[in-house]
Amino acid sequence: MFKSIDLNISEPVNQQIYRTLRKAIITCYVLPGVLLSEKEISSQFNVSRQPVREAFIKLAEAGLVQILPQRGTFVTKISIKKVVDGQFIREAVECAIIKRAAIEINQSDILLLQKNLAEQKQANEREDISYFLEKDDEFHQIIMNVIDCPMAWQTVENIKAMMDRVRYLTLEDVSPPEDLVKQHEKILIALENHDPELAAQALHEHLSAILQTITIVSQQKNEWFVD
Structure with a gap:
């Protein structure tokens, strides 16, 4: 789903993933209603699921995604x-x-x-x-x-x-x-x-x-x- 990026070791990984996902949603690369896979994204960034989960939480606070228990994380409508x-x-x-x-x-x-x-x-x-x-x-x-x-x-x-x-x-x-x-x-x-x-x-x-x-x-x- 996302292009590979080189993570900067001097900055928290969750913040870098958050910015990448935020930009992808804002620029319509990822459309409303799309399910964001924690497993898939952690694999693409070659990191554990924890920083991805933390990025999802921050995206939810910004209103860009909705986290539904047992269902997944979905990009919200505007x-x-x-x-x-x-x-x-x-x-x-x-x-x-x-x-x-x-x-x-x-x-x-x-x-x-x-x-x-x-x-x-x-x-x-x-x-x-x-x-x-x-x-x-x-x-x-x-x-x-x-x-x-x-x-x-x-x-x-x-x-x-x-x-x-x-x-x-x-x-x-x-x-x-x-x-x-x-x-x-x-x-x-x-x-x-x-x-x-x-x-x-x-x-x-x-x-x-x-x-x-x-x-x-x-x-x-x-x-x-x-x-």
């Missing part, structure tokens, strides 16, 4: 309510952060964001959706790093898993990458001007867009969604 709830929490956290970041940001941080935007544009030109999503996440993570609050990104990353599935489905035509790049550019301009309110407004426009796009994509792929 919950519209969880997407809406996740968007609300994510925006509350990130808007608070970006207001501080707008005050504290320095030229080194700005250069990192400019480099990231250039990489987003390159990913769009190559039509590499997976890489674009990575750069999108990195853009937000850089902003959080400005205020030195790593726990914030860990929190956001966990609650946005269901949102990420919608983001991937909408990138081709509902919410194309070039639109997201323009939104990121507005955020960066506000940060460069050290304007907390403008930065928060630009971020709100960016993060709230999913509330419109989910309506469209849930109609296009009705069988992928619940509630």
